[in-house]
Amino acid sequence: QIKACLFDLDGVLVDTAVYHYQAWKRLANTMGFDFTEVQNEQLKGVSRVESLNKILAWGGVTKTDTEKEELATLKNSWYVDMITKMTPAEVLPGTVEFLTAIHQAGYKLALGSASKNSATILERTQLAHFFDEIVDGNMVTKSKPDPEVFLKGASLLGFKPEECVVFEDAVAGVEAAKRGGMKAIGIGEKSVLTEADKVVSGLDKLTVKDLEEL
Ligand code: G6P
Ligand code: MG
Numbered sequence: 582q583i584k585a586c587l588f589d590l591d592g593v594l595v596d597t598a599v600y601h602y603q604a605w606k607r608l609a610n611t612m613g614f615d616f617t618e619v620q621n622e623q624l625k626g627v628s629r630v631e632s633l634n635k636i637l638a639w640g641g642v643t644k645t646d647t648e649k650e651e652l653a654t655l656k657n658s659w660y661v662d663m664i665t666k667m668t669p670a671e672v673l674p675g676t677v678e679f680l681t682a683i684h685q686a687g688y689k690l691a692l693g694s695a696s697k698n699s700a701t702i703l704e705r706t707q708l709a710h711f712f713d714e715i716v717d718g719n720m721v722t723k724s725k726p727d728p729e730v731f732l733k734g735a736s737l738l739g740f741k742p743e744e745c746v747v748f749e750d751a752v753a754g755v756e757a758a759k760r761g762g763m764k765a766i767g768i769g770e771k772s773v774l775t776e777a778d779k780v781v782s783g784l785d786k787l788t789v790k791d792l793e794e795l
Pocket of ligand 1: 591601624625626627628629632657694695696697698699718751
């Protein structure tokens with residue numbers, strides 16, 4: 582039986598995936614190449630450093646560790662410029678309603694995000710108060726698809742993995758949930774999130790009943 586809900590942030594609660602994409606695209610363009618939206622799927626849920634490594638590989642570009650650090654910092658500065666202007670209006674449809682409903686139904690909530698910017702985003706969008714625990718990129722050493730972020734969330738909430746369901750828009754995130762022994766609800770396309778137990782287009786398509794039926 583499900584007792585706790587673990588939420589990815591980017592692309593599930595808020596549409597920051599587009600800001601990540603814009604910032605990475607801009608960085609790739611400054612190095613003289615581009616990448617597609619299909620390739621961008623592979624960056625979702627993946628840490629900043631690992632995203633950069635993938636992008637450099639796509640462009641066939643080699644950089645030193647110092648250069649990589651500078652590039653990641655540059656990308657993040659563009660990204661932070663965008664997210665510090667976010668408002669509660671950018672919370673994805675149905676999010677506030679669903680979080681309110683499951684909270685009232687007695688489920689515990691945790692954030693499980695790879696982002697080191699989660700505090701800024703939750704604060705700007707006024708979502709922070711919903712979460713009993715917050716686990717983000719500042720607290721984990723292994724990136725999704727490693728289950729560390731969700732296992733940490735489950736243990737902080739005091740539940741076993743099988744009592745938890747993860748909400749994820751990323752292939753790597755769904756894989757992390759399954760590897761951790763949790764249920765996964767995919768937010769996006771069924772054809773992309775093939776490992777998920779259920780896939781919906783957004784939290785606006787979910788009710789408490791869906792959790793009882795998992
Ligand atoms: C999320 C996003 C990724 C992003 C990662 C790190 O998982 O889906 O696209 O790279 O967080 O975010 P950060 O804000 O720390 O650069
Ligand atoms: Mg995501």
